[in-house]
Amino acid sequence: MATEILTRPVEDAPTSRWHSIFTQENIATTLASLLVGAAVILPLFAIILSSFQILDSSGFGTEWGLDNYRSLLKDRVIYGAFVNTLLISSGATLLATFLGVSLAWINARTNCPWRGKLEPFNLIPFFLSPFVGAIAWHNLAAPKVGLLNNLAREILGIKGHLLNVDNIYGVIWVTGIFFTPLVYLFVVGSLRRMDPSLEDSARTTGAGLLRTTLTVTLPLVTPGILSGAIIVFVTSAGEFGVPFKLGAPYGWETLTTQIFTKAVGDDANHYLGAAMSMTLGAITAFFIWIQRRIIAPREYTTVTGKGFRPNLIDLGPWKWAALAYNLAYLFIAVLLPLVCLVIVSLHPVWEGRIIFTDLTFWNYKKTLFFWWPERIVSATNGIVNSFILAFIGASIAMILALVVSYMIHRTKGFGSRLLDFLCVIPIGFPGIVIAMGVLVTYIKTPIYATLWIILLGYITRFFPYGQRNISAVMLAVSEELDQSSRMAGASWLTTLKRVTIPLLKPGIFAGWILLFVIFLRELSISIILYSTGTETLSVGVYYLTNFENEPLTSALSVAQSVVLLLCVYFFRRIAGREALTA
Amino acid sequence: MSFVELDSLTKRFGEEVAVSSIDLSIEQGEFVTLLGPSGCGKTTTLRCIAGLERPDGGEIRIEGDVVTSVSKGVHLTPEQRNLGMVFQSYAVWPHMTVFDNVAYGLRVRRRGRAEIREKTTKALELVGLGQLAERFATKLSGGQRQRVALARAIVYNPRVVLFDEPLSNLDAKLREQMRVELARLQHDVGITSVYVTHDQAEALVMSDRVVVMNKGVIQQIGDPHTIYSRPANAFVANFIGVANLLEGGLLGRSGETADIEISLGPGRPPLRLKAAGGEGARAGDRVILSVRPEDLSLHVHLPQDASNLIEGQVIDTVYLGNFLDCQVQVGQYEVGVQIDHFEQLAKGQKVYLTFRPDHALCLTE
Known part of the structure; x- marks a missing residue:
């Protein structure tokens, strides 16, 4: 009753109505949704249009038609790339799911020694660049120059080679071990926080340990496993660096390497590239849709509020096997590649064996000393540009993410649901697809060939990650805290400044560093959008591996990995253990 | 077995x-x-x-x-x-x-x-x-x-x-x-x-x-x-239901009842009360008298039969629908009483509490 009396005079006055539309809240949120809408919709729209335009033989004019899509089926190379992409994604998904689930189970539910200390190390590949992983594994297990193959020849005395990663299996191997943490993160939370009485009741009902694990524990985390597997499948399909290093040079093309050649190569054809991007994007978007609409809602809420200690399974002597398994993963995914890169980077030329008399820091000087006249410009440019992009990009993306999260969770109505949907779209498309969209959208504008176009690509593709980080915290912080501030007389902006943002600080910081890391190692967007002078760190690595030699490549790779590892350290310090699962 | x-x-x-x-x-x-x-x-x-x-x-x-x-x-x-x-x-x-x-x-x-x-x-x-x-x-x-x-x-x-x-x-x-x-x-x-x-x-x-x-x-x-x-x-006594626990010393036992002296603090004469139990305790032992709120009767005037009598002042009453929960200050103790008749009790009013010896219990520590 009281509100009726209060609001009626306000509704009668037309000037007040205008006032109620132009509030701080409405202006900020409308601007944000327009911005997000433009950033997400324009590239997709442009790429769809371009995919139906056919480049004529002169290479200038275009006409409408379906020929681009026909060549996907007719062109043997593109068709092969399509099949390879599916094979690689499936293989990597199987490998990553097996490794991720088993490691999560060991760390969360068994008495494996040192499991708590090993967990952060298990997640390291999540932060490193898979492209660098591929370079490392090439130097470890290429037939001729592979360190492991040379050791095998010298120690075991075998002829030829022991291992060969320069093929589709190598691509699957590196992709699989690098994306293992994605599955791990999807599974470990529900394994760790699962109400122990769900398993206890199976035990007291008469089921043994194995039967309980198979009929209760694993079925309960199956939706999480499936979600993780789908994310790995989609991420692998969109991965450019690994197939570019280990697949394409040896005849194993994928859709991403083909899109790359159509975007920047000598026979560049943006329209055909757009059609391939659409095909890849349709596949990944479809899987993401399945994950979010069909699998995620089926996840069981098995967490109880009660703080029980989780039941740890006593593996007996097998706990040492579990430890060995865990260490083996760390060895192949983290230690071996990094050590190999360091070794290679200290040699003037790499021929597959360590030559102690030749060790030098020359490669680091060439690639890192951006004040040095003899530097390799493409590499040193990348360092400066990547730090600028990562810093500005993460900051802008988090501001956008904050406003967007606020709109989604604190305002109601059609606008918030539309925005929620818009934020999911970039997750459904690989970076290289978004980059193609951004390229064809802005190619005739002044931002083309500047850092700004790369920044736009980064933010468009990755701001949903920051948004999800903030949303997770925002859902945990009661809306009444905001409302109390408004009741106490503070404006929307003051409330945001004094109450909302301070409460969300951990989420904002975690999201910022996560994006900083992602931007520092980003390859597939940068590779499409860069030009001379706007190379990024990963583009620098690409340049070195393509036009220089392996030791120089390794030096820059080591530098990148060290920076990324430092970020991981700060990320854990600031965000804590649980922040990653968001 | x-x-x-x-x-x-x-x-x-x-x-x-x-x-x-x-x-x-x-x-x-x-x-x-x-x-x-x-x-x-x-x-x-x-x-x-x-x-x-x-x-x-x-x-x-x-x-x-x-x-x-x-x-x-x-x-x-x-x-x-x-x-x-x-x-x-x-x-x-x-x-x-x-x-x-x-x-x-x-x-x-x-x-x-x-x-x-x-x-x-x-x-x-x-x-x-x-x-x-x-x-x-x-x-x-x-x-x-x-x-x-x-x-x-x-x-x-x-x-x-x-x-x-x-x-x-x-x-x-x-x-x-x-x-x-x-x-x-x-x-x-x-x-x-x-x-x-x-x-x-x-x-x-x-x-x-x-x-x-x-x-x-x-x-x-x-x-x-x-x-x-x-x-x-x-x-x-205190976990199962609610009990008023008054500490004191055992004066002696006669049959099933124990005589207990409860000190109410400096400057106040001690209370002498009878309760059941106290088996095994000897005169001079420290004991606890336990009496439940619903076993106490509250009187506004001094009752005729004045055995097991406790004198005190009303601190507060809480209305709980089917009964009234009354807190009475007795020396250093706050004694809870449950009453089902609704008299007007003023804060600070003098009241008298009585109970049957077999409704209270002498507990050894």
């Missing part, structure tokens, strides 16, 4: 002793409740019986079989003990239907299809869920989930059913209803039950015997009436 026997059972978590050398015997078909505040070791005791915790000392026997013995190095896993357990969080598996949840124990025991169908259906009907067999557990209410958990625990006719605060997640109304239902069901099926709760009303309504625990030690074992009317010590 009893059906279930606990012999000096001890369990530690690090430095903290959760259960400290307790002995307990449970007869076949009996409903025994472990009652105590949180952290008293009741759930740990139950989990030791279930085999979910491994004790640090002592032995547990069921039907004469040693299921856990630290000295003999025996520890059967939960599934080897043939028990049933109902958990606080219900722990109904969300990825199975109601039927599959209940049938789980029978399938694990490799019973025939016909038998599984028959027994599961019977168990579901017993708990009143016959209609919901094909429903998924996620679509059930809290009360229904609890019934599923119960059916699942009894369907394969285990030797003992263990209940770990099964009703504490339900709302008050449903809890009272389930209390009665559960007790009746247990009585009909005749299954030996060990029930853990912190709710004294639950314990008193349902149990054949109540075991009151505190800090890992058994305080008293007895039937509900004895526990309530003859608490063994101050802890039990």
